[in-house]
Amino acid sequence: MQFQPQKNLGKSIQDLLEQDPSFRTVAYFSMEIGIKTSIPTYAGGLGILAGDILKSAADMGVPMVGITLLYRRGYFEQEFNNEQWQTEKPVLWHPEQELTPLHNKVSIKIQNRDVNIQTWLYEIAGSSGYSIPIYFLDTDIESNHPEDRQLSWYLYGGETLYRLCQEIVLGVGGLRMLRDLGYNNIETFHLNEGHAGFLSLELMREMGYYDPAKVREHVVFTTHTPVAAGHDFFKYELIEKVMSSDALTTLKRMIPSEGVSMTELGLRYSRFVNGVSKKHAEISRKLFNAPTIQSVTNGIHPTTWVSPGMRKLLSRHIPGWENDPGRLVQALTLPSDELWSVHQASKMRLLAYILEETGVSLKSDILTIGFARRAATYKRADLIFSNLKKLIEIGAGKIQLIFSGKAHPKDDGGKALIQRIMNTSNKIKDSILMVYLPNHTMELGRLITQGVDIWLNTPLRPREASGTSGMKCALNGVMNFSVLDGWWIEGWIEDVTGWAIGPTPSDTDLHAYDESKDAIDLYEKLEKKIIPAYYSDREHWIRMMKNAIALNGSYFHTHRVIKEYCEKAYGISFRGI
Structure with missing residues (x-):
């Protein structure tokens, strides 16, 4: 023809x-x-x-x-x-x-x-x-x-x-x-x-x-x-x-x-x-x-990934945002108490799922960090466990961790990464609660990205071409805590939309840089910025939630794509x- x-x-x-x-x-x-x-x-x-x-x-x-x-x-x-x-x-x-x-x-x-x-x-x-x-x-x-x-x-x-x-x-x-x-x-x-x-x-x-x-x-x-x-x-x-x-x-x-x-x-x-x-x-x-x-x-497609409560909140205060997500810049004026209540409802829905599926009882008033994506070694899901003594010193009683993600059936390195994370949970369970949720699906991804307080992303630079899970979080008022790679270079404003991990990108660190710097910076930001803001400065925390929606959610959506x-x-x- x-x-x-x-x-x-x-x-x-x-x-x-x-x-x-x-x-x-x-x-x-x-x-x-x-x-x-x-x-x-x-x-x-x-x-x-x-x-x-x-x-x-x-x-x-x-x-x-x-x-x-x-x-x-x-x-x-x-x-x-x-x-x-x-x-x-x-x-x-x-x-x-x-x-x-x-x-x-x-x-x-x-x-x-x-x-x-x-x-x-x-x-x-x-x-x-x-x-x-x-x-x-x-x-x-x-x-x-x-x-x-x-x-x-x-x-x-x-x-x-x-x-x-x-x-x-x-x-x-x-x-x-x-x-x-x-x-x-x-x-x-x-x-x-x-x-x-x-x-x-x-x-x-x-x-x-x-x-x-x-x-x-x-x-x-x-x-x-x-x-x-x-x-x-x-x-x-x-x-x-x-x-x-x-x-x-x-x-x-x-x-x-x-x-x-x-x-x-x-x-x-x-x-x-x-x-x-x-x-x-x-x-x-x-x-x-x-x-x-x-x-x-x-x-990301906004109405697929926004939580039911957040969708109602946004529609009430920003009419027409579903058809024109650019209007989400108006999220800066959302009522703080309503935004916090909506997020807590999403968090409790996630924690209820975890309790039902795993028997692990996480707490709604503890800072909850999520990491859920394909289990490939370059994504370094275990970076946060580089120094367990330091992690426990910083986070005991103050953080809880949620992981999920599949390794390719032939990727033994990815499978070993998951195994290390699951074994680590037993080592730290008396100080920091952690769960690994099996069989990551779109529906589970929705629950996690809507319900955690912080989204962690720690790939080896420059292998994260873009990443979209963090965008789903931002739409739901969840801040990113991420290596500066992929989309986060464009979405990151320190202490405004989230936090960076490690050095800023440059031509000299495209293929090799000191990986230990990332772990050191992760612990320092967690100890000196993130945990204090969550527990001691709720006003600043909620302002950052609004920024995530207004500055990230209004741009990183597939209508614009x-x-x-x-x-x-x-x-x-x-x-x-």
Whole structure:
């Protein structure tokens, strides 16, 4: 099929929708999309960000469509054995209870076999009445070879061959499915990370001739990580076993190397490339020697992550904030007593959950510090335990700790990190109470980010491309206590929106700096600033809560992210928004 680009760039969204209410001009491809806990097709931040972006697009009437894989067995359900070592089991869920199966089917060639793909539909209903369709690709069909049926079973599962086949399903199969569904007017294919990079190969096949410039006209690419392990690389000797000879010939022409870096594929064949914070864009420009990489700092979907009580409080005092989160700058005038009461209600809801699930009784009047994210070693979840004697001296009877997060099934380092934290809880339990909540989900993430008093974040610089959990906290009046990396460089004002850990970022400390400085600074800030403010200066504490909402919550949201993508990457404009 000849690829026929449409010429609508520069027109407003309203103009496009008036011409055709079903018009979609942007297709958003993501290996994972997190919509809600009962659809377990996400592992962490990347997928939840994708879901938040599509939710804001629906709220704002942006003509988008989402593409991902189904993952019938999810990412995994986390459990712990008697040695506190993480174990995994498949997530049992029923797609037919959440999604609508469609009759459309397409076929792709993998390992000289025809692999049939079907799709399921979920529609995100926006606050304005507009909806965004998300299509979940599924290879678990009787007509497929048993191995091919499993390609849509596990998110980030299997060996390199499994990942390669999945990414062909997403990039090539995803585009073919869109065409079969009738989406022939899409102008922009947005690759959320490099997993869908083979889409550019399929665009080339559709055109029927080799024209990299024409492909670049229709692709934009968001890179999410400066960590090498986050960039998939497939050697041609492996690709040769999977792709057809025609596709392989074209791909080798596109990437004349010993293999394909999916990030390089995205960089080479996109008209617009961005990192997910200002600092990440700077790092990426150096890492990839690509001076044109821009930045669109991540955000969160406000009404997904705000607590019920906070939503009512904000709506009462800042009408219209849900549609225009920029109005949250007015949070500076929120009544202090109401704000504190709403936060305490969220905190008590979290503590009740902990008591019910673990039997551990935490106290609502104790400073509660939260750390919940993917358990990777570079995130240093155990930094706060660097000096247990010092921690107990500072925090005995004054702080309590809540941890959560999954390690990748093959990441023994991440599993060992969790084990160390859980074992540490037994060592300090007489002085400082701590819990590790298993099986971190979106719903649990909501409870934690809404209910803690402080959000701790301690990654090795510069590996935190952005981070979004701290943004969810800020919207709920929870201050960040974080290493200056990712989004926090942009959101941090010391003693105003939160606190920094360690030295300020500079060109000299991008890849190596004295890690011990972070632990020392963490203890000093905790002892001299945070604990005294919480217990002795409630007025200042609540003022900082207001600042977090007004200065961070009003900016770090996906309504702003969508506007930036429309203006910088999609070439469509808003009128009256």
